[in-house]
Amino acid sequence: MATEQQDGAEVFGTDTDEEPEIKRGLIESWAANAIKNPDRTYKAMFYTATIFFLVTTLFPFYWLFMVALTEQRNLQNVGVVPSGFDPTLLAAGDLTMGTNPGVFIEVFTLVPFHRYMFNSFVIATVTTIIVLIVASLAGYVFGRLRFPFKGPLMLLVLIVSFFPPAAFFIPLNQLFNTNVDILRPILADGSLYNTPYAMIIPFSAIFMPLAIFILTTFYAQIPDGLEDAARIEGTTRLGALFRVIVPLSAPGVATAGVLTFIAVYNEFFFSFLMTDGGAANWAPIVEGILRYQGQYEVLFNVMAAASIVGVLPVAILVVVAQEKIVSGLTAGALKE
């Protein structure tokens, strides 16, 4: 091909970029170029789309950040930069340039926001661990064993996720507000209201079907030979699951774990109704953010700062897990 083109160029004595005998306008020549070089067009389209999505998803964060940095009294007119932002102040020795970074400390002084974060974090972590362990067992059974009524049973499990969580709320709230004598040694008044269990239990149930579904598909793909080999080498079925199948399904486990963690961390409906909103009563982040809303004023800048602080752990988790997912994909040479 290359030599043919060279030959052609010699014969006609023209440059190969354009065909000079046709006069073209700007758009026409651009279109001709695109037809000749479709890769360039695709690339351009890729960047356009990427930039569009990045802006639409990241701009709210940016704006949140700007709102947080704006002083309380300037909140009426927040623009692309915080109102009151003035770079010239830097020369005068004001490092903040008219913004209010102190709000990130205020977040913790006005309300024990760290405790709310801790609550959310503990509830999300415990739920994720419960979901991963139970869903691993279920995923193993659904993905690797043959037994009658497997399909209908799987469907039954998935049906749980079809219900809106509100459908479960009233019976659960009744149940968790009932004083059970047998729980008195562990819980002060014998009811689950205002304890993390009131959230961990329903969250585990609600997010279980998705995790089971994800893990089933992953575990089903691990070759039988590997499990047989592990069992011959000295593990039980359970040992083979946790020593061979789970490590080899790391991307799937990470996906199920991250999805569960984020969903629980951000959960509001149950958390709001199963606690009275007190930090000591295991109320989650969103309750904490709402605490900045008083009867006479709403501290939007502190709420914005709290939102950013609350997002950080999840952002870090996703970045770390993503690395795990990517490395799992590249190392996952599941050659039989």
Add this chain to the structure above:
Amino acid sequence: MGDVKLEHITKRYDDVTAVDDMNLDINDGEFVTFVGPSGCGKSTTMETIAGLTKPTEGKVFISGRDVTNLPPKDRGISMVFQNIALFPHMDVFDNISFGLRLRDYAAEEIQRRVDHAADVVQLKDMQDRMPDEMSGGQRQRVAIARAIVRNPDVFLMDEPLANLDAKLRVHMRTELQRLHKELDTTIIYVTHDQAEAMTMSDRIAVINAGTLQQIDPPLVCYNEPANKFVAGFIGSPSMNFIDGEVTNTGFESEHITVDFDPSAVGVTVGSNITLGVRPEDVYESKNARVVADPTAPIAAKTDVLEPMGNEIFIYLLLSEDAEAAMDTANADDQLLMSTDPDSTLGEDEEIEVVLDRSKVHLFDASTGRAVAHGLADPAPATASSAGAPSDD
């Protein structure tokens, strides 16, 4: 130690019987090969011994213990799989030491044993490689090292060489034999490749449709097959089978007659019978001097030649309209013959062939059971008139 016994093992899946009343007795240190066509139940039998599947009925004994209800890890076995089944997320050392680590051996002991096992399979300096950085042969050797490192009573090998290329397979075959000599442990080996079975085993267990057909040393299976299936399965290319009838003077089919005394063999006159003869026991009449006891000459026409280098396979047609049949081994009017590589025969030549009477097998046509291996000449007088082509 190391003996394996199967008693009335039966495995049924829903409506399919994979293994049907299998009885086997394997001695310590023996190399036994399960051979049979795909889907014959040989792998299921192996999995039953390994404990990966439970038999529907029957008992499994390993080293004298009833292990029928024990999990695989407590049976004193190790296994090499067809798909190699190395753990892809562990390096060679971790793969080999997996079983030892599960059993809480001391670190030095593990290192010593892994070193030794890696030595045996000649993988000394590769202990930190990952499986996907190794070639197929190396991976299979890691799998073998993983199997030998625990000093099991019994090795199970489920078509371990099936995924390797032809040359490597022959090489690994020799290595496995060397390994068996070195370790002197019972090896049960599953394959569908009868060449592997012939070359490696002390005894071959031929399995078909879930039932044991014959278990005997390779040459016995070859020379005295218990039934028509074994005769056809062992040996490549397959034995020729010709259906015919027992007459007063011996065997008779449309194209082939073999004289023998029916009463001496113990077959009833008039019954249907199948005659089997291996390609190497078919001779061109003029070369038949080497045969002590040839049969009457059979007219044939050469069809296709397959020169193999050390021999030539010649497809013979016994009648004009024989070409339609595809299944040469079972066609009554075709014969496969093997000759010296320096034979000058070409295609479409009219020749006469004889069979080596002492190497002819007779099978009951309905049950397939072997009736006789090798036939005696009924009368020297008929032999000289009919079967002696010595004047050529």
